[in-house]
Amino acid sequence: MSLLATPLAVVDLETTGGDPALDRITEVGIVLVDGDRRVEWSSLVNPGIPIPGNIQRFTGITDEMVRRAPSFADLAQQVSALLSDRLFVAHNARFDHGFLRNEFARLSLTFAPRVLCSVKLSRALYPGYPRHGLDAVMERLGLSCDARHRALGDARVVCDVLDIVKRDFPVAQIDAAIRKAGLTASPVPGLAPGAVGDPPEAPGVYLFYGAPAAPGAAADLLPAAAETPLFVGRSRNLRARVLSHFSGPQKAGLAARLARETRRVEWTETAGELGALLLEAKLVKQLQPPYNKPPRAAGPAVALHLLGGLGNEVAAGEAALVVVDLDRVAPQQLSGLYGPFRSRRDCMAALREMATAWQLCPKRIGLQGHERRTAACVNVQIKRCRGVCCGREDVRQHDLRMMSALDGLRVPDWPWPGRVVVRERRPSALRGDRHWLSHWCYLGSAAEEASALPAGVVARFDYDHYRILRRHLETLPVEAVEPA
Structure with missing residues (x-):
C-alpha cells in the first residue's frame, strides 16, 4: 500500500511573515484524508501581533478579522488531536511544519509528525518542469x-x-518519489522527537542547546531556567550539516560529547554565505558557547598608526609606530591604519617578525621603550638593527624599509562614501536579505523587504566581521550594493 493511502493531514497556514521564530500564525486549514473520505477544519488565529500591510493585502486576512479569533494556545489541543497519527502533508512543508513546531514549543508541547513536502514530491514526479510552486502546479x-x-x-x-x-x-x-522527496522530522537517535526538526537545504546558522545550566554556573546571558547554548555553526546546507552531527561514522571526543549533550536544535536560514558568516560571528561572541573555539586572546583589536612618514620623519630615537585600540577609533578613521590585529599580543608578534625580516629598530617601531633618545636598541649589538636609534643609519633609509614592511598591512579605504546596504539572494530562492555596512563595520541584517535598520545602530569595529567583509566585498557584483 502506498504511503499516500495511509491517513493524511493536509495542512496550510497563513502567517504574519516568513520567520517562524518571530512571526505568528493567522489561519490554520486542515483536510483529513482517509481514502476517499475528506474532513475539513479551519480557523482564524489571533497572532497577538499586528499583521503587516503587505501580508493583509496578499492573504485578505486583516487585523480586524483576527481581533476576536482564538489564540493558538486556545486551539493547540484541538489541532494536535486532528494531526495525531497522520502523515503531515503540505506544499513547502518546511514552512508550515516549522511554524506549528514553534507554536507548540512555546506551549512546551512536542510536535514531531512524519512530514511529506508536496513541492519535493512534485519535483520527483515531474522532473521535466522547472517550477513547482502551487500556482505552477x-x-x-x-x-x-x-x-x-x-x-x-x-x-x-x-x-x-x-x-x-x-x-x-x-x-x-x-513510493519511489516519496523516498526521493524524503520524509522529514523523523526521530534522531539519542534526541527527543522533534528536537532537530526539519532543517532546510539552504545556507544559514544553527545552534545546539543543552540542559539548563547548573546553579552557580556561568550563564550571565541567560535566564536561570534557560537552556544552555552549546555550539554555533554555519553551513551552505543546514540540513546536511545538522544531521551529520548525529549520523555517519561513530563520533569520538568533543564531537561525541556535543551530540550526547544536545537537547534541541535551532537554525536561522540566510539568503547566502555572507549573511551566515556575519551572523555566526555575532552569535559566537554574544553567547560564547563552550564547544566553539574560544578567542585566542583577550582585549580589543588593535592597529598600528604611523607617525610622520617619508618627507616628514619622526626624529631618530623616537617611535614612528604606535599601537591604537580600535574600540577607541571612529570607523571613519580606520583607513590609513595598519593591521588590524585580533589583539595586542598578535600585534607585538607581527612587529617582532617584521623587525627580524627587515632589520628594523625595535625602538623605532614601538617594541622597546625610549628611555634615552640616543641609546642603542637591544638589536644593535646582535646586528639585527642598523643603528637608526643611535645615529648609525639615516632615518629615511630605515623608514623606507619600514614602509615596505607595512605595505601589505594598510587598511584599505572604504570603497563607498558612507553607509551602504548589500542585497544577497540565492538563485531561484524565495527569500533575500539586506546587510547594512559602514566603513568595514557590520551594522545588521533584515529581510529583503525591510527599508532601513532600526534607529540608533552605531558602527563598532569587529575584527571577525572585518575579515569577512574584506574577503567577500571584493567579489560582489556592483548592482548588489546601494547607498543606505
Whole structure:
C-alpha cells in the first residue's frame, strides 16, 4: 500500500511573515484524508501581533478579522488531536511544519509528525518542469481555487494534487518519489522527537542547546531556567550539516560529547554565505558557547598608526609606530591604519617578525621603550638593527624599509562614501536579505523587504566581521550594493 493511502493531514497556514521564530500564525486549514473520505477544519488565529500591510493585502486576512479569533494556545489541543497519527502533508512543508513546531514549543508541547513536502514530491514526479510552486502546479494540472492564499483553500488544492498523483502514477513510482522527496522530522537517535526538526537545504546558522545550566554556573546571558547554548555553526546546507552531527561514522571526543549533550536544535536560514558568516560571528561572541573555539586572546583589536612618514620623519630615537585600540577609533578613521590585529599580543608578534625580516629598530617601531633618545636598541649589538636609534643609519633609509614592511598591512579605504546596504539572494530562492555596512563595520541584517535598520545602530569595529567583509566585498557584483 502506498504511503499516500495511509491517513493524511493536509495542512496550510497563513502567517504574519516568513520567520517562524518571530512571526505568528493567522489561519490554520486542515483536510483529513482517509481514502476517499475528506474532513475539513479551519480557523482564524489571533497572532497577538499586528499583521503587516503587505501580508493583509496578499492573504485578505486583516487585523480586524483576527481581533476576536482564538489564540493558538486556545486551539493547540484541538489541532494536535486532528494531526495525531497522520502523515503531515503540505506544499513547502518546511514552512508550515516549522511554524506549528514553534507554536507548540512555546506551549512546551512536542510536535514531531512524519512530514511529506508536496513541492519535493512534485519535483520527483515531474522532473521535466522547472517550477513547482502551487500556482505552477495548478496551471500544469488544470486546477482552480476559489480561495487562493487562504489556508483551507490552499489545503484543498494540495489534496486535489494528491488525487491526481494517485490516479496518474503507479504505486511503485509514487513510493519511489516519496523516498526521493524524503520524509522529514523523523526521530534522531539519542534526541527527543522533534528536537532537530526539519532543517532546510539552504545556507544559514544553527545552534545546539543543552540542559539548563547548573546553579552557580556561568550563564550571565541567560535566564536561570534557560537552556544552555552549546555550539554555533554555519553551513551552505543546514540540513546536511545538522544531521551529520548525529549520523555517519561513530563520533569520538568533543564531537561525541556535543551530540550526547544536545537537547534541541535551532537554525536561522540566510539568503547566502555572507549573511551566515556575519551572523555566526555575532552569535559566537554574544553567547560564547563552550564547544566553539574560544578567542585566542583577550582585549580589543588593535592597529598600528604611523607617525610622520617619508618627507616628514619622526626624529631618530623616537617611535614612528604606535599601537591604537580600535574600540577607541571612529570607523571613519580606520583607513590609513595598519593591521588590524585580533589583539595586542598578535600585534607585538607581527612587529617582532617584521623587525627580524627587515632589520628594523625595535625602538623605532614601538617594541622597546625610549628611555634615552640616543641609546642603542637591544638589536644593535646582535646586528639585527642598523643603528637608526643611535645615529648609525639615516632615518629615511630605515623608514623606507619600514614602509615596505607595512605595505601589505594598510587598511584599505572604504570603497563607498558612507553607509551602504548589500542585497544577497540565492538563485531561484524565495527569500533575500539586506546587510547594512559602514566603513568595514557590520551594522545588521533584515529581510529583503525591510527599508532601513532600526534607529540608533552605531558602527563598532569587529575584527571577525572585518575579515569577512574584506574577503567577500571584493567579489560582489556592483548592482548588489546601494547607498543606505
